[in-house]
Amino acid sequence: MKITLHIWRQDSPQAKGVFKRYQLDNVSTHMSFLEMLDVLNEKLVSQKEEPVVFEHDCREGICGCCGLMINGQAHGPDHETTACQLHMRKFKEGDHIWIEPWRAGAFPVLRDLMVDRTALDRIMQAGGFVSVNTGNAPEANANAISKRNADDSFDAATCIGCGACVASCKNASAMLFVSAKVSQFALLPQGQPERNARVENMIAQMDKEGFGGCTNTNECEAACPAGISVDNIARLNREFIAATLSSKD
Amino acid sequence: MTVLQSKVPDGPIADKWTQHKNNLKLVSPNNKRKYNVIVVGTGLAGAAAAASLGEMGYNVKAFCYQDSARRAHSIAAQGGINAAKNYPNDGDSVWRLFYDTVKGGDFRSREANVYRLAEVSNNIIDQCVAQGVPFAREYGGLLANRTFGGAQVSRTFYARGQTGQQLLLGAYSALMRQVNKGKVKVFPRREMLDLVNVDGVARGIITRNMVTGELEKHAADAVLVCTGGYGNVYFLSTNAMGCNVTAAWRCHKRGAFFANPCFTQIHPTCIPVSGDYQSKLTLMSESLRNDGRVWVPKNKDDKRSPDQIPDEDRDYYLERRYPAFGNMVPRDVASRAAKERCDAEFGVGETGMAVYLDFKRAIQEQGREAIEAKYGNLFHMYQKITDENPYKSPMRIYPAVHYTMGGLWVDYNLESTVPGLFVLGEANFSDHGANRLGASALMQGLADGYFVAPYTVGNHLAKTKPGEIGTDHDAFNSVEQEVKSRIDKLLSIQGNRSVDSFHRELGQIMWDKCGMARNAQGLGEAIEEIKSLRWSYWEDVNVTGKGDQLNQELEKAGRVADFLEYGELMCRDALKREESCGGHFREEHQTAENEAKRDDDHFCHVSAWEYHGDDKEPTRHQEELVFDNVELTTRSYK
Numbered sequence: 016m017k018i019t020l021h022i023w024r025q026d027s028p029q030a031k032g033v034f035k036r037y038q039l040d041n042v043s044t045h046m047s048f049l050e051m052l053d054v055l056n057e058k059l060v061s062q063k064e065e066p067v068v069f070e071h072d073c074r075e076g077i078c079g080c081c082g083l084m085i086n087g088q089a090h091g092p093d094h095e096t097t098a099c100q101l102h103m104r105k106f107k108e109g110d111h112i113w114i115e116p117w118r119a120g121a122f123p124v125l126r127d128l129m130v131d132r133t134a135l136d137r138i139m140q141a142g143g144f145v146s147v148n149t150g151n152a153p154e155a156n157a158n159a160i161s162k163r164n165a166d167d168s169f170d171a172a173t174c175i176g177c178g179a180c181v182a183s184c185k186n187a188s189a190m191l192f193v194s195a196k197v198s199q200f201a202l203l204p205q206g207q208p209e210r211n212a213r214v215e216n217m218i219a220q221m222d223k224e225g226f227g228g229c230t231n232t233n234e235c236e237a238a239c240p241a242g243i244s245v246d247n248i249a250r251l252n253r254e255f256i257a258a259t260l261s262s263k264d
Numbered sequence: 265m266t267v268l269q270s271k272v273p274d275g276p277i278a279d280k281w282t283q284h285k286n287n288l289k290l291v292s293p294n295n296k297r298k299y300n301v302i303v304v305g306t307g308l309a310g311a312a313a314a315a316s317l318g319e320m321g322y323n324v325k326a327f328c329y330q331d332s333a334r335r336a337h338s339i340a341a342q343g344g345i346n347a348a349k350n351y352p353n354d355g356d357s358v359w360r361l362f363y364d365t366v367k368g369g370d371f372r373s374r375e376a377n378v379y380r381l382a383e384v385s386n387n388i389i390d391q392c393v394a395q396g397v398p399f400a401r402e403y404g405g406l407l408a409n410r411t412f413g414g415a416q417v418s419r420t421f422y423a424r425g426q427t428g429q430q431l432l433l434g435a436y437s438a439l440m441r442q443v444n445k446g447k448v449k450v451f452p453r454r455e456m457l458d459l460v461n462v463d464g465v466a467r468g469i470i471t472r473n474m475v476t477g478e479l480e481k482h483a484a485d486a487v488l489v490c491t492g493g494y495g496n497v498y499f500l501s502t503n504a505m506g507c508n509v510t511a512a513w514r515c516h517k518r519g520a521f522f523a524n525p526c527f528t529q530i531h532p533t534c535i536p537v538s539g540d541y542q543s544k545l546t547l548m549s550e551s552l553r554n555d556g557r558v559w560v561p562k563n564k565d566d567k568r569s570p571d572q573i574p575d576e577d578r579d580y581y582l583e584r585r586y587p588a589f590g591n592m593v594p595r596d597v598a599s600r601a602a603k604e605r606c607d608a609e610f611g612v613g614e615t616g617m618a619v620y621l622d623f624k625r626a627i628q629e630q631g632r633e634a635i636e637a638k639y640g641n642l643f644h645m646y647q648k649i650t651d652e653n654p655y656k657s658p659m660r661i662y663p664a665v666h667y668t669m670g671g672l673w674v675d676y677n678l679e680s681t682v683p684g685l686f687v688l689g690e691a692n693f694s695d696h697g698a699n700r701l702g703a704s705a706l707m708q709g710l711a712d713g714y715f716v717a718p719y720t721v722g723n724h725l726a727k728t729k730p731g732e733i734g735t736d737h738d739a740f741n742s743v744e745q746e747v748k749s750r751i752d753k754l755l756s757i758q759g760n761r762s763v764d765s766f767h768r769e770l771g772q773i774m775w776d777k778c779g780m781a782r783n784a785q786g787l788g789e790a791i792e793e794i795k796s797l798r799w800s801y802w803e804d805v806n807v808t809g810k811g812d813q814l815n816q817e818l819e820k821a822g823r824v825a826d827f828l829e830y831g832e833l834m835c836r837d838a839l840k841r842e843e844s845c846g847g848h849f850r851e852e853h854q855t856a857e858n859e860a861k862r863d864d865d866h867f868c869h870v871s872a873w874e875y876h877g878d879d880k881e882p883t884r885h886q887e888e889l890v891f892d893n894v895e896l897t898t899r900s901y902k
């Protein structure tokens with residue numbers, strides 16, 4: 016099929032970006048979205064033009080590298096699907112497809128469609144861990160964990176850290192990301208000793224990075240390729256209030 | 265006489281590691297903070313090692329090419345991680361895990377290393393649970409297990425089909441904690457482009473900042489390379505797009521021997537190739553073979569849709585050929601069996617290069633819900649890619665390059681032939697012999713990172729004066745200059761072919777002639793073809809853009825240049841190994857039933873290649889493998 020692409024091109028973080036238009040004539044419906052971009056890039060290289068920079072690695076939907084706004088939707092039109100797992104069969108002959116990088120103050124554009132998401136790492140550094148040194152662990156089955164809590168914790172833990180929640184939120188809030196990690200640990204006995212400090216520190220770092228607040232529009236949940244539920248945000252709020260109330264400072 | 269000293273300690277195998285740890289030198293707590301350690305790669309091995317060394321008090325610099333340490337390709341591992349906990353009470357033990365792994369590796373791994381791996385496997389599970397890794401649990405709240413290929417016990421711990429992700433996030437969180445404490449500094453979007461040795465000892469690395477294009481010099485008292493495998497030499501593999509051999513290959517060219525480069529694992533259950541634009545192959549976890557049955561039609565002209573073909577017209581060829589293990593035979597055996605059926609024209613699908621993996625009986629017996637709970641995300645992924653519903657019609661699968669057992673040669677301390685250079689995880693060769701069993705890559709990465717390197721690296725540091733060599737040493741400048749001229753050369757060619765087109769061509773040569781089946785003639789041809797492809801690469805490649813900016817074409821160009829050298833070494837190794845073992849199948853060496861025929865009299869050794877220069881033949885060294893504890897038998901899964 017034939018498609019027309021409008022792709023955000025920006026040479027460097029400082030440079031001004033523009034949409035550029037590209038035409039592709041032989042797009043197979045079996046291609047993944049990123050393979051379609053590979054084909055475009057191969058064509059650009061053959062014309063001695065610079066290919067479009069985009070982030071990608073595993074192409075299996077798990078590493079969280081790829082992140083594209085496709086026609087205004089984070090990761091494109093397919094529900095619970097990363098851009099790399101999106102296939103061209105979701106588009107049709109003659110379509111115009113607009114491709115942009117994640118847009119958020121905390122995610123500066125590095126080049127074209129690639130952004131800097133290290134703010135998410137810094138939130139993790141603030142408290143997204145259980146403080147246990149290698150070699151200190153008790154026997155794995157020493158603590159029984161109810162299957163329900165284990166399953167809920169797992170559901171939260173599947174966050175791939177892609178940043179689609181931030182990109183899709185009108186406030187560029189990272190609440191879904193933070194709530195996923197806070198929930199994973201709040202539901203497990205291992206997470207209890209640092210439960211209060213964790214939520215306080217992660218929220219403080221989130222604010223410091225310039226992410227916005229949550230106004231419950233739930234766009235993040237709709238965009239999340241890992242299906243992280245906004246129930247986690249409710250839990251995050253509860254955890255935060257409880258931590259603030261019990262805080263000694 | 266060999267130059268290779270494995271440094272395996274004496275004594276009974278069960279006591280070796282304990283005894284060895286007692287003999288290793290220690291660095292006192294006050295002195296640890298004076299030492300700098302470089303860790304390249306932040307997958308399971310790298311993240312675990314960097315976090316553990318930071319916890320101990322060393323100053324660690326961790327490097328990765330991704331934008332975050334959390335994205336290393338360990339994250340894509342699906343099935344699980346083995347440990348000898350024996351929770352199911354089915355007779356498992358450290359000894360059995362050790363034995364299965366040695367046997368699974370077709371007796372081409374180092375016995376003492378494998379025993380240590382099995383020994384620390386239980387600590388890994390304890391450690392990960394303590395970190396909050398959400399493993400699957402039973403209703404009673406205790407940990408669940410499942411079965412994997414090559415074993416007759418259930419010893420695999422798992423987190424749905426995302427075990428690698430959860431284990432990596434555990435290691436990553438430990439790493440982030442050390443960053444917060446100031447003990448580890450992470451350098452994301454950095455690619456290691458060379459190793460710097462001073463007087464033959466590893467003293468640092470040269471990296472390229474992938475955002476600015478700047479070359480950077482980093483000095484340390486020890487360098488740990490944890491950069492994964494070389495599967496992408498085939499272009500199409502289950503590896504992430506960025507996985508590459510560059511770090512390991514650069515170390516090789518600086519003196520580290522490369523061991524068993526021809527040992528490559530072709531995983532039996534992957535989604536088949538569908539078009540020439542295809543960029544990578546997707547694995548469907550081996551765990552699926554617990555409930556899925558592999559078959560092709562009995563009649564090669566049977567063009568009915570699979571659900572219309574009754575049981576009596578199906579050939580469940582694994583169950584037929586290997587009644588004892590059935591669908592759970594090890595990967596190399598399952599892959600070759602699929603190839604055999606497809607080569608005999610029984611293959612299915614548009615290209616005929618696929619077999620069915622069928623869940624019909626499992627769904628009938630256990631219900632769709634139970635199957636969904638176990639494999640939901642895998643079924644979902646399959647449907648996304650193929651647009652077919654595996655709950656209704658069987659999956660179509662075909663083998664694909666997945667894992668590489670070969671790697672830089674290391675001794676029992678995981679130290680390479682370059683003192684001070686340690687190699688962990690998939691990047692080394694030590695534990696899996698000629699074939700890796702399922703759920704043991706995660707085990708090895710974490711064993712090396714959490715429980716082996718923290719001891720053995722300390723032993724090296726205790727003998728080293730801290731901070732003796734800095735980046736102002738001449739060696740750093742001269743290596744940096746070499747790296748720079750190589751980049752300049754790539755950018756200056758301005759030829760007519762894209763980097764990818766060369767990579768695809770190399771991949772095709774490797775797949776055809778150094779893939780699932782190899783023979784002397786094909787390997788000889790491949791060596792010549794790769795040489796000439798490499799020659800035209802340096803004449804005709806077109807690398808767009810500049811060096812002092814974010815340039816993905818340049819990144820790929822450097823990696824492909826190294827693959828073009830590395831592929832030749834793989835073929836040389838495959839040619840010299842005149843036997844079939846594990847994933848290395850030489851057509852000249854097979855039994856009457858087309859099974860691999862090992863030659864223990866002549867090849868019960870590790871091959872380790874020494875580099876002498878681009879225009880010189882490499883030397884093949886041998887480390888003889890001694891099996892004091894297991895009897896070398898013909899591997900049978902019948």
